[in-house]
Amino acid sequence: MPAPSPRSQPQPQPQAWPPAVYAVRFLVVVVLLYCFLVAIQLLSKSIGLMGADVSENFFEGVENPFAGLAVGVLATVLVQSSSTTTSTIVGMVGAAKGVALSVNAAVPMIMGANIGTTITNTLVSMGSVRRSQEFARAFAAATVHDFFNVLLVALLLPLELATRALSETGTGILAGTAEWLSGLFYGGTGAEFHSPIKGAIESGFDGIVGCLKWMGFRDGWLGGAGLMLGIVLTMVCLFLITKTMRTLISGPLERSMNKSLGRSGLIGILVGAGVTIAVQSSSITTSLLVPLCAAGVLTLENAFPMMLGANIGTTVTALLASMATDRSGLTIALVHTLFNVTGVLIFYPIPVIRNIPLRLARGLAERAARNPAWIVGYVVGFFVVIPLLGYLLFRSAPS
Amino acid sequence: MLRWFQRLGPESRGLEEIHVRFLQMLQDGRHIFDAAANSLLGGTDPEVIREDLFRTDIRINETEQRIRREIVVHGSIHGAATFPALLVMMSLVKDAERIGDYAKNLFDLAILRPELGDEEELTHLVEEKDRLSRLLVRSQGLFDSHDVDAARVFLKEADAFADRCDAEIDRRIKSTGKNEATLVLCLRYFKRVMSHAANIVTSIVMPVDKLDYYPGKAMSEQ
Numbered sequence A: 001m002p003a004p005s006p007r008s009q010p011q012p013q014p015q016a017w018p019p020a021v022y023a024v025r026f027l028v029v030v031v032l033l034y035c036f037l038v039a040i041q042l043l044s045k046s047i048g049l050m051g052a053d054v055s056e057n058f059f060e061g062v063e064n065p066f067a068g069l070a071v072g073v074l075a076t077v078l079v080q081s082s083s084t085t086t087s088t089i090v091g092m093v094g095a096a097k098g099v100a101l102s103v104n105a106a107v108p109m110i111m112g113a114n115i116g117t118t119i120t121n122t123l124v125s126m127g128s129v130r131r132s133q134e135f136a137r138a139f140a141a142a143t144v145h146d147f148f149n150v151l152l153v154a155l156l157l158p159l160e161l162a163t164r165a166l167s168e169t170g171t172g173i174l175a176g177t178a179e180w181l182s183g184l185f186y187g188g189t190g191a192e193f194h195s196p197i198k199g200a201i202e203s204g205f206d207g208i209v210g211c212l213k214w215m216g217f218r219d220g221w222l223g224g225a226g227l228m229l230g231i232v233l234t235m236v237c238l239f240l241i242t243k244t245m246r247t248l249i250s251g252p253l254e255r256s257m258n259k260s261l262g263r264s265g266l267i268g269i270l271v272g273a274g275v276t277i278a279v280q281s282s283s284i285t286t287s288l289l290v291p292l293c294a295a296g297v298l299t300l301e302n303a304f305p306m307m308l309g310a311n312i313g314t315t316v317t318a319l320l321a322s323m324a325t326d327r328s329g330l331t332i333a334l335v336h337t338l339f340n341v342t343g344v345l346i347f348y349p350i351p352v353i354r355n356i357p358l359r360l361a362r363g364l365a366e367r368a369a370r371n372p373a374w375i376v377g378y379v380v381g382f383f384v385v386i387p388l389l390g391y392l393l394f395r396s397a398p399s
Numbered sequence B: 001m002l003r004w005f006q007r008l009g010p011e012s013r014g015l016e017e018i019h020v021r022f023l024q025m026l027q028d029g030r031h032i033f034d035a036a037a038n039s040l041l042g043g044t045d046p047e048v049i050r051e052d053l054f055r056t057d058i059r060i061n062e063t064e065q066r067i068r069r070e071i072v073v074h075g076s077i078h079g080a081a082t083f084p085a086l087l088v089m090m091s092l093v094k095d096a097e098r099i100g101d102y103a104k105n106l107f108d109l110a111i112l113r114p115e116l117g118d119e120e121e122l123t124h125l126v127e128e129k130d131r132l133s134r135l136l137v138r139s140q141g142l143f144d145s146h147d148v149d150a151a152r153v154f155l156k157e158a159d160a161f162a163d164r165c166d167a168e169i170d171r172r173i174k175s176t177g178k179n180e181a182t183l184v185l186c187l188r189y190f191k192r193v194m195s196h197a198a199n200i201v202t203s204i205v206m207p208v209d210k211l212d213y214y215p216g217k218a219m220s221e222q
Helices: A019-050 A052-060 A065-079 A082-093 A103-116 A119-128 A132-166 A173-186 A196-214 A219-248 A250-260 A265-279 A282-295 A300-313 A315-324 A327-347 A351-370 A373-394 B002-007 B013-042 B046-112 B119-145 B148-174 B181-205
Strands: none
Touching: A019 A082, A019 A196, A019 A219, A019 A315, A065 A082, A065 A103, A065 A132, A065 A373, A082 A103, A082 A219, A082 A282, A082 A315, A082 A327, A103 A132, A103 A173, A103 A327, A103 A373, A119 A132, A119 A282, A119 A373, A132 A173, A132 A282, A132 A300, A132 A327, A132 A351, A132 A373, A173 A327, A196 A219, A196 A315, A219 A250, A219 A265, A250 A265, A250 B013, A250 B046, A265 A282, A265 A300, A282 A300, A282 B046, A300 A315, A300 A327, A300 A351, A315 A327, A327 A351, A351 A373, B013 B046, B013 B119, B013 B181, B046 B181, B119 B148, B119 B181, B148 B181
16 A cells, blocks of 8 residues: 555644634724724814815715615625725714714615625625526525615615604604614713713824824815725724634634524524624625525525624624714714614514515525526616616705 | 633634534444444344434434534635635545444344354354444544554555455355345445445545545555
């Protein structure tokens, strides 16, 4: 019997990191979280530095709710992260009075971000496109999230607009409830909430603005540079937080996934929310579910509650971002949470209603598995063409 | 505090759990092989072992399915880093599951209460059964320890065992007179069980693309 080749040695299993490595990574996440909050305050306050005229022009195109919805979708498709979009919106809403994006204009944008984020798992499902049965399961798992979000927007956006029109204050039901909740936290209108965290964030902000001034930026240019830096820093921090946390919690993530396969809906919702809060990205959670569905180890019925949980979990990012802003920032972050929690309450408890997005997703997946033109048509049409046309049609329409 | 961080879970913990479950599968396979072979060759009443044998076989099948699910989950979360180890395990669970299947085949023979030949022939069969049972135990230990040198020795013995089974089958088929189909089938199952145990051990000395193939043997001989 000849000696086997050198590559025939046993496959080494990955070794556990020493605890100190975990501690350092955890510390890195805390630092990144701080940088994220500084970035949100930077983009929030930079809008004020740009001046009222500039900010008015800046937000003019999204005053119409359908244009706002389209911008929410397009922005999220572009950055592949609803957390980035919603955190940016929170920062813009939390800017100084007179220059900030209004809560009313931000509500449809938040809804749009919810829709746009689902493109990531739709793209992940393409990995199985050559194997029709596997692809049908993967595509259904990816698009059930799309259908849920679209149906939810179709229900809640008209309701928000109708209640806004009927309300004396001009506030819709979601924004009104969120405003009431944020009032509970801030202890009354107009009150300013101070905390050591906020003080530390302001120090970071002052440091960055000081650097920009030293580099020669003044007035409107200072605001523009701060806004751009704030957006870039938000994206980078969220990306690094997600990346680090995903590695850090891979063990518990695997165990909770294994435990939740085939379990009841409530556990799925909790696991989906928990994982998403930990990694700060619903796309990570939902994209993990797609290959499991493709392989047939997770049914669409069991993946759906996890996706709903991910939808709730992702709202924590905007809530975190609101720590760097004022009450308006918290209000719009709470709108995001209320919107997704309401969605679960509407769509999950009653089986007949729960089955609507499941059936739509299966129907589309079967067609897509038979004819690839459906895949291209769906992805390009749903995530690019329709939102783009929507924005172009409605940007000049009255709000 | 530092221990708390470690409890968050290393990348390999999921694989360790799969590894432990797989060892349990091998142990179950050896248990029902012994039970079925003792019933066939030693005269234990098949009805006495029936319930335990089928319950254990179901547990083996369920563990195989569970391991496969966990492999997919692990691969989805950790990506390419642990892919080779996952591919190996995906192949090996099938071998472990088949040992249980062959034990059931032996049990089916035991139910027929066949005439297995004279005293000498029976003694020879019992010796081969005992040898195989011991090799099954060694295959578990080797998989756990990843002892490359011991694995090579094991594979040589497995090869010799298979050759002896082949030679005996040839001799029986060529001989005339009594119907020896049962004996032939029994040897055939011994050989298959041995092959699967050896396949498991090939993971220690062979690369992923050559799993289930013995070192040094031509493809036509496999």
